[in-house]
Amino acid sequence: MTGLKPKTSYVVGLATNPEGRGDVEPLAAFTTNLSGSAIVNAVGSIRQLVQGNPKIPRRYLVITTGTAEQTGAVVQVQGP
Secondary structure, three states, X not given: OOOOXXXXXXXXXXXXXXOOOOOEEEEXXXXXXXXXXXXXXXOOOOHHHHHOEOOEOOOEEEEEEEOOOOEEEXXXXXXX
């Protein structure tokens, strides 16, 4: 992850809306380093969720401010 504010808490999550609006299911919380970047690991297979499997409703990767318990504003969304 790059382009975020340094030393700030964020959450990688899944949203049901392509713009990231609505409920966000947190996957992993992280804090950026001094350059505003981070490497984030999430457990589980998310490829089926973000690519659109007919049996599983599509979701979109987002980055929000906040913590896993309390997500905030969406700052980045999955590109096409």
